[in-house]
Amino acid sequence: MGKLIENYYLEPTKVKWLLSRTNDQWLKMAIANPIEVLVDHAHCERKAAGAAVQLMFRYLCEPGLAEVLSPLVREELEHFERVLNLLISRGEYLKPLPAPPYGALLAKAIRKDEPYRMLDSFLISGLIEARSHERMSLLAMHSPDPELSCLYSDLLESEARHFGIYWQLASERFNKETILLRIKDLAKIESGILAELHPEPRMHS
Template structure:
C-alpha cells in the first residue's frame, strides 16, 4: 500500500477528542490553569511554535532531499504551518499583541537531546519526536478550544487542532514507511516516556509546551 493511500486512511480515522494514544501522560490541570491565565503569552508562543514547526519540516527537506515520499508530505506540512503562522499573527494584530521574542521552554531542546547522531537512527528519532510534539500540540490546542473563555478564539483553536493531529499522523506514517514497524513502536514508546517526563514539572513561564 502506498504512503499516500495510508495517509488518506489515517485521516479518515483521526480522533475527534483530545486523546492521542502515543502520549503517555495527559496534560495536567496546572498547565491549563496557567495557560488560561496568560492567554496573550500563549497566543504569542503559539506564533513561534508554528514558525518553528515550518522550519522543522523544511530542515527535513534539506537533510533528506532524496526521500521522495518524505519531501512530498513535509513540503505540504511546511506550507500549512506557515499558513497557521500567518493566522496566529492576525490574532496578535487584532489583540494588539506585539510579535516579540520569547524565551523558549526546555521542552524542545530536551527532546532534541534524545536524537541519536548516526543515520538512520537520526531520521527515525527526528520523525518520532516531531510526531510527539505535534500530538502534544493537538492535545493542548484541544484543551484551549474546550476551555478558552473567548468563544471566537476557542473556535480558532478548534479549527487548528485537527491539523495538528494530521501532522502527527504524517510524521508517524513516514517513520513506519521507512523503518520496521516493531522498531518504530519500541522507539516511540521510549521517546514518549521521556516526553511526558519533561512535562511532569510545570515550567514557570506559560508556553504551549511548558
C-alpha cells in the same frame, strides 16, 4: 464550550502515544495569560515549519519526503499567519519569548547515527504535534474567549494529521516493531520532560 473543572481527564483529551496528560495548573495559567500563549503559539508554528524544512534539506534525496513535507511546511506557515493576524487584530505583536526547554531536551534524545537519526526526528516531530493537539483541545474546550476557542478547535484536525504524516514517513522506511519500540521510549522521555518543567503560559511547558 467546556467548563473548567477540577478533573477534566474525564473529557476526551487523551491522545494516543502521550503517556501523561496536561495538568490543571498549566491549563489555568494558559487561560489566565491568553496573549502570551498566542505569542508562543506563533513561535511554535514558525518552528514547526522550520523543523520540516530542515528535514527536507537534510534528506534531500530521500524519495517521497519533500513531496509530503512541503505541503506541511506551507500549512504550518498558514497557521503562523493566522495566529499573527489575530495578535495584530488585538493590538498585540510578535515578540521574543524565552522558550521552555521542552524542544531542546527532546532533541537531545535524537540519536546521531543514521538511519536512527531519521527515525527519531520523525517520531519526535510527531510527538510534539500530538502534545500540541492535546493542549489545543483543552484550550478549545475551556477558553472563555470564543475567538480563541474557535481558533484552537479549527487547528485540531491539522495537528492530528501532522502527527499522521510523520508516522507515515517513519512507517514507509522502518519496520513496525522498530517504530513501536522507539516511540514508547521517546514518549517516556517526553512525559518525563514535562513532569520536570515548571508550568508556564507556553504551548509546551
